Amino acid sequence: MGVGRSYCVALVGLNGYIVEVEADIGQTLPNFVILGLPDAALNEAKERIRSAAQNSGIPLSRRKITANLIPASLPKRGSGFDLAITMAVLRAAGDIREIGGTVFIAELGLDGRLRPVRGILPAVMAAVQAGYPDVVVADANAVEASLVPGANVRGYKTLARLAFDFGADPKDLVLDYNPVDVDVPENEVELTPLVPDLCDVSGQSEARRALEVAAAGGHHMLLTGPPGAGKTMLAERLPGLLPDLADTAAMEVTAIHSLAAVQPSAVRLIRRPPFENPHHSATSAAIIGGGSGLPRPGAASRAHRGVLFLDEAPEYERRVLDALRQPLESGELVIHRSAGTAAYPARFQLVLAANPCPCGKASGKGMDCTCTAMMRRRYFGRISGPLLDRVDIQLQVERVSLADFGHAGREEDTRTVAARVTAARERQLERLLDMGLETNSQVPGRTLRGELRLAPGTTRILDTALERGTLTARGYDRVLRLAWTLADLGHSDTPDIDHIGQALGLRQAAAAT
Amino acid sequence: MRAKDLLGRNGEALAADFLENQGMRIVDRNWRCADGEIDIVAIEGDTLVVAEVKTRKSLDYGHPFEAVGEAKLARLHRLSSSWCREHDLNALRRRIDVVSVIDSGIGEPQLEHLRGVG
Numbered sequence: 121m122g123v124g125r126s127y128c129v130a131l132v133g134l135n136g137y138i139v140e141v142e143a144d145i146g147q148t149l150p151n152f153v154i155l156g157l158p159d160a161a162l163n164e165a166k167e168r169i170r171s172a173a174q175n176s177g178i179p180l181s182r183r184k185i186t187a188n189l190i191p192a193s194l195p196k197r198g199s200g201f202d203l204a205i206t207m208a209v210l211r212a213a214g215d216i217r218e219i220g221g222t223v224f225i226a227e228l229g230l231d232g233r234l235r236p237v238r239g240i241l242p243a244v245m246a247a248v249q250a251g252y253p254d255v256v257v258a259d260a261n262a263v264e265a266s267l268v269p270g271a272n273v274r275g276y277k278t279l280a281r282l283a284f285d286f287g288a289d290p291k292d293l294v295l296d297y298n299p300v301d302v303d304v305p306e307n308e309v310e311l312t313p314l315v316p317d318l319c320d321v322s323g324q325s326e327a328r329r330a331l332e333v334a335a336a337g338g339h340h341m342l343l344t345g346p347p348g349a350g351k352t353m354l355a356e357r358l359p360g361l362l363p364d365l366a367d368t369a370a371m372e373v374t375a376i377h378s379l380a381a382v383q384p385s386a387v388r389l390i391r392r393p394p395f396e397n398p399h400h401s402a403t404s405a406a407i408i409g410g411g412s413g414l415p416r417p418g419a420a421s422r423a424h425r426g427v428l429f430l431d432e433a434p435e436y437e438r439r440v441l442d443a444l445r446q447p448l449e450s451g452e453l454v455i456h457r458s459a460g461t462a463a464y465p466a467r468f469q470l471v472l473a474a475n476p477c478p479c480g481k482a483s484g485k486g487m488d489c490t491c492t493a494m495m496r497r498r499y500f501g502r503i504s505g506p507l508l509d510r511v512d513i514q515l516q517v518e519r520v521s522l523a524d525f526g527h528a529g530r531e532e533d534t535r536t537v538a539a540r541v542t543a544a545r546e547r548q549l550e551r552l553l554d555m556g557l558e559t560n561s562q563v564p565g566r567t568l569r570g571e572l573r574l575a576p577g578t579t580r581i582l583d584t585a586l587e588r589g590t591l592t593a594r595g596y597d598r599v600l601r602l603a604w605t606l607a608d609l610g611h612s613d614t615p616d617i618d619h620i621g622q623a624l625g626l627r628q629a630a631a632a633t
Numbered sequence: 634m635r636a637k638d639l640l641g642r643n644g645e646a647l648a649a650d651f652l653e654n655q656g657m658r659i660v661d662r663n664w665r666c667a668d669g670e671i672d673i674v675a676i677e678g679d680t681l682v683v684a685e686v687k688t689r690k691s692l693d694y695g696h697p698f699e700a701v702g703e704a705k706l707a708r709l710h711r712l713s714s715s716w717c718r719e720h721d722l723n724a725l726r727r728r729i730d731v732v733s734v735i736d737s738g739i740g741e742p743q744l745e746h747l748r749g750v751g
Contacts, residue, residue: 149706149731149750150699182696 124211127223127252128189128204129243130196132414133455133462134375136246138223139189139196143208146184154205156189159197168199168228169206176232176280177292181213195459197414199227200237203256203279210283217287223247225265226258232279233299234258239379244268245371256282264378267371267389315360315395319533320353323520327354330515330626332537335361336544337605338559340448340470340510342433342503345517347480351473354517355429358471359395360534362426363542369425372465376424380417394426396468400435408443408453415455415462420447423468433472434502441507444470448510469561472503472511512561512598514627544608560604565597572604578617581624599623644688644734644742645672651732651744657682664716671712673732681725683713688734697733698747706751 124143129136139156152166173180187205189196204224210216225243227235240261245268247255253272257265262275276282280293321328327343331354334341341358343351365373370389377390398407398419405411409418420428428444430436447453451467477496481488491499508514548559555571557563563572576583582599585591591599602623603615610619649659652675661674673684685705687697706729713727728749736742 148747149701150696182698 122212124208124213124219126204126208126211126219127221127247128201129223129225129246130189130194131239131243131246131379132194132460133417133464134242134379135463136243136250137191137194138247138250138252139191139194139201139204141187141189141201141204141208143185143187143205143212145181145209145212146186148184150182151184152180152187153185154187154189156192157195158189158201159195161198162196162201165199165202165205165228168202168230169209171230172202172228172232172279173206173210175230175294176278176283176297177294178210178215178280178283178288180209185209185212195414197459198237199235200225200239200243202226202228203234203282206279207282207286210286210288215288216283219286220254221252222254222256223252224256226256226261226276228279229299231299232294232297234276234278234282236260238381239375240264241267241371241378242375244271244273245375247271263388264374267374315392315534316353316356317534318357318360318537319531321350321357321531324350324354324517327515327517328532328537330513331358332361332541333602333605333609333626334358334469334471334513335537335541336609337512337548337601338469338561339512339602339605340472340561341513341515342472342474342508342511343515343517344474344476346519347475349517349519351517352429352431355427355431355471355473356395356397357534358429358469359393359427361538361541362393362469363538363545364391365393365425373425376417376421376464380422392426394423395429396420396423396426397429397431400430400432402436402440404437404440404443407440409455409462409464410457412457414459415457417464418453420444420466420468421453421464424465426468427471428468429471429473431473433474434499436502438502438504441502442504445507445510448507470511474500474503476516509594512602512627540609543611544605547608547611548605560601560608563601563604565594568597568600568604572600574600574603574615578615578620581617581620595627598627602626640690640736641686641688644736645686647734647736647742647744648684648686648732649673651746652682652684652730655746661716664712666712666715666719668715669708669712671709671716674716676725677728679726681713681717681722681727682730683709683716683727684730684732685709686732686734688736690735690737692735697735698731698745701731701750710751 126141128139128141130139170180203226207219207224211219227237229235236258240257241264244255244265248268248270253270255265255271256274259275259277262273265273278297280295284290284293335358345351370391374390396419407419409415409421447466452463453466454463477489477491478499479489479491582596586596603619606619606622607615653659657675657677659675664671671683672686675682687700689697709729717723729751731747731750733745734742
């Protein structure tokens with residue numbers, strides 16, 4: 121008898137905090153009280169725990185049970201605390217042995233089974249970082265939890281088995297119960313959806329080249345062109361060109377998806393860059409993250425280390441588009457809600473697609489276009505200047521010509537291009553790692569014009585354009601970034617005049633300077 | 634007398650003996666007023682103990698203690714003050730105890746006693 125103690129993790133965004141659970145059994149009438157800012161789901165834990173313990177053959181004490189979650193000021197949400205509370209209560213009643221520093225993260229079913237919870241990966245990461253490597257989770261979460269280096273994970277199917285391993289009297293325990301979880305696949309499933317291949321795109325050699333450059337340098341991209349030109353097709357093929365995620369990035373991405381998933385389903389590290397393609401009617405909460413209580417990650421965070429594709433970009437609410445400026449700058453989204461502040465990583469590669477005008481016919485000679493000049497201006501005006509400023513590649517995609525269309529099947533496939541992209545990424549990393557950067561798109565203008573300064577002869581066209589006012593200072597930097605990527609793709613140590621020329625070509629879009 | 638009432642009677646008798654063995658002096662049993670009934674009134678030192686006795690045959694419908702809820706406790710408090718008013722014993726400290734009796738009919742009945750429950 122006395123106070124029982126166990127540990128759990130409270131997630132605030134992707135950050136986890138160790139929560140100490142103490143349980144006390146008072147000699148008074150039966151009651152069950154949970155202290156320490158529990159939300160509704162956590163308050164319902166009482167009923168789940170009572171039933172689960174009863175049905176596992178290790179009923180809870182019929183006295184006043186007080187469970188206290190420490191620190192009391194941190195809001196705690198969800199059902200993941202069920203198991204930790206149960207173990208603390210069982211310990212307080214003397215039903216099981218001392219628990220030590222083990223962390224318990226699982227929801228309880230009324231029948232005494234352990235159910236998986238969302239966000240197990242970030243939770244276990246936090247536990248290991250806080251110095252609690254021993255973690256007990258639901259069997260269905262065990263694979264995901266084991267992805268965390270240094271974690272000593274044990275997965276259990278039922279409370280009875282767990283209690284048995286913690287020294288409960290086996291006399292009454294229901295040890296032969298073996299529930300089958302229907303929603304969690306037993307076999308490892310391939311999480312990365314099949315990415316369409318680049319060889320499906322006929323012609324469009326200029327756009328294909330731009331896509332390759334975007335992938336190689338991590339440049340944000342705007343595709344303008346009439347409906348049916350293949351903007352969406354091109355954008356969908358970008359993730360396939362990107363190299364696999366490195367260990368840290370893969371952990372970050374898996375952690376976000378573990379948290380954002382409706383069903384707890386991550387069974388392996390996500391190694392492929394994610395692709396998010398929200399509809400243009402999406403609200404800022406859907407893209408940036410939000411929801412009641414503590415905000416959940418939105419599409420921008422789910423696209424972390426991958427591609428965020430906004431088709432029909434001018435159709436998005438301006439508020440939504442402008443909210444993307446923060447993550448483009450800092451790689452992180454900080455969302456404030458009444459229940460607290462959550463920070464989610466959101467370092468994505470932005471791909472915008474837009475029609476040339478509301479009616480979509482203003483490309484080429486624009487003969488059929490019915491839009492007034494005002495309509496066109498308003499249409500593109502929704503993509504604000506500051507946002508467009510961060511988009512290195514601004515490209516016009518024309519409808520594919522009949523000649524190119526006939527050549528279907530002879531185009532380069534994703535593998536060939538991806539190999540070049542990977543090689544170019546390696547060159548960048550070699551050059552930029554000392555500065556703490558990974559891709560050319562991240563190089564600040566100061567560095568471009570400082571440490572990475574090119575010979576005056578090379579940048580002459582740019583200097584002239586700047587003097588004449590046809591190129592802005594920011595545009596100048598963007599051309600330089602692209603030129604570096606082109607040089608990396610061409611196995612050159614520094615960009616030459618030719619690369620600068622090509623780079624200029626990659627940002628000649630109707631809408632932008 | 635119906636079976637459930639008989640069970641209750643027996644339980645109360647057992648509880649009264651139990652409390653006497655604990656050193657309490659039983660001063661009243663089954664005291665009734667318009668508001669309800671007190672099972673046992675006892676005195677322990679300078680404290681008036683109002684004891685509620687709950688008797689069950691088994692745990693099939695929950696533990697006897699679980700049948701004592703907020704409303705029941707509130708009524709016991711009201712009854713205790715009524716009893717004191719009627720007997721002019723307002724100076725005494727008052728306490729509510731609950732005694733549970735589990736009497737399956739086989740072997741010795743099991744008694745549990747909670748002091749000062751609310």
